[in-house]
Amino acid sequence: MHTPIISSLLDTDAYKLNMQQAIFHHYPEVNVAAEFHCRSNESLTELKARLDAEIQSLACLTFSEEELQFLSGLGLYQADYLAYLREFSLNAEQVTVSIVDDQLAIHIEGKWIDVILWEVPLLAIICELRCHEKYPNATVNQAIDLLTSKLTALDNAGSDFHFVDFGTRRRFSKNVHHAIVGHLTNECAQFAGTSNLLLAKKHNIPAVGTQAHEWFQAHQQLAGDLADSQLLALNRWLQEYPDKLGIALTDCINMDAFLNDFTLHLSEQFNGLRHDSGDPIAWGEKAIAHYESLGISPQEKTLIFSDGLTLDKALNIHQHFTGRINTSFGIGTQLTCHLPDVETLNIVIKLVTCNGKPVAKISDEPGKSICRDTEYLSELKKAFNI
Numbered sequence: 001m002h003t004p005i006i007s008s009l010l011d012t013d014a015y016k017l018n019m020q021q022a023i024f025h026h027y028p029e030v031n032v033a034a035e036f037h038c039r040s041n042e043s044l045t046e047l048k049a050r051l052d053a054e055i056q057s058l059a060c061l062t063f064s065e066e067e068l069q070f071l072s073g074l075g076l077y078q079a080d081y082l083a084y085l086r087e088f089s090l091n092a093e094q095v096t097v098s099i100v101d102d103q104l105a106i107h108i109e110g111k112w113i114d115v116i117l118w119e120v121p122l123l124a125i126i127c128e129l130r131c132h133e134k135y136p137n138a139t140v141n142q143a144i145d146l147l148t149s150k151l152t153a154l155d156n157a158g159s160d161f162h163f164v165d166f167g168t169r170r171r172f173s174k175n176v177h178h179a180i181v182g183h184l185t186n187e188c189a190q191f192a193g194t195s196n197l198l199l200a201k202k203h204n205i206p207a208v209g210t211q212a213h214e215w216f217q218a219h220q221q222l223a224g225d226l227a228d229s230q231l232l233a234l235n236r237w238l239q240e241y242p243d244k245l246g247i248a249l250t251d252c253i254n255m256d257a258f259l260n261d262f263t264l265h266l267s268e269q270f271n272g273l274r275h276d277s278g279d280p281i282a283w284g285e286k287a288i289a290h291y292e293s294l295g296i297s298p299q300e301k302t303l304i305f306s307d308g309l310t311l312d313k314a315l316n317i318h319q320h321f322t323g324r325i326n327t328s329f330g331i332g333t334q335l336t337c338h339l340p341d342v343e344t345l346n347i348v349i350k351l352v353t354c355n356g357k358p359v360a361k362i363s364d365e366p367g368k369s370i371c372r373d374t375e376y377l378s379e380l381k382k383a384f385n386i
Contacts, residue, residue, distance in 0.1 A: 015209030036106035167336030246271035272302035278364025
């Protein structure tokens with residue numbers, strides 16, 4: 001009998017529900033399309049049949065009353081949105097899985113409020129199916145042993161260094177992910193939470209996250225003028241969360257374009273910024289210079305780093321900025337898919353259209369740029385003087 005990999009809709013990243021609530025209140029009728037991209041040189045076509053079965057299982061899930069009580073206790077979600085979640089389920093008809101050019105192809109299309117919750121479980125399922133097939137002898141204990149050896153690097157990290165788990169989407173398996181977070185919760189003083197709502201509930205630790213690139217991408221077609229799209233996205237976020245979730249993602253276009261839009265008011269209102277592409281030191285220096293130019297003390301703000309981090313990389317970044325600005329680190333693949341001789345898989349699902357029109361991500365790192373519509377990409381670059 002088939003045992004589904006994902007057994008709870010809470011087995012997702014917190015920023016998905018954060019964004020979904022904002023969509024529920026502001027954009028319930030907006031339509032989007034998203035597509036799967038494999039950045040690794042690896043064919044995943046053999047996973048199609050099993051992925052189809054997992055999608056049907058996902059569509060059978062609903063939030064339990066216990067899970068809704070947990071969400072209510074986080075202090076982020078309003079009663080009308082929680083009532084919506086009580087009736088929510090994923091619609092498998094929105095997802096098309098096919099084989100194109102000897103690679104797995106996934107297209108998701110429908111109301112943004114529905115489509116948004118497909119990404120994280122789909123990516124986690126693909127990674128687990130692939131790892132089970134490719135590394136059948138790998139064990140949870142191997143993952144814990146490797147993690148334990150890495151944690152010795154934290155012995156002299158200092159009390160102001162802390163990191164969180166961002167590893168749901170590219171984890172080796174659900175069992176490895178649960179074991180890693182459980183071990184860190186019990187054994188690591190610098191561990192400060194997880195992006196995964198189910199694990200936050202299980203271990204009574206903070207659920208961490210704000211918004212993703214799709215929030216900014218969709219606003220490219222929701223603003224009257226393309227050049228105003230980041231401003232609209234940031235101000236709409238403050239409208240939904242005026243005194244919570246105050247970390248802004250900076251690299252949907254690039255850091256320079258973001259800072260041009262990050263006015264004094266926005267810089268004061270948001271608690272800090274999140275880095276997800278490009279050189280982290282150069283990015284952090286730009287952030288500090290920006291705050292200082294506005295007369296804002298950087299020591300009042302926080303920089304969160306989340307781009308391909310290891311513990312060693314995080315420590316180096318922390319040491320560079322210590323005493324100048326607060327830092328925190330979201331570590332993903334190198335926590336939850338770090339086993340002996342296991343090659344990690346770089347996969348994403350990104351928005352490609354909003355209300356039938358193209359959207360794009362440029363980022364501070366060329367390899368992370370996503371847009372198949374070259375004419376639109378040129379238009380976007382022109383709007384932001386790229």
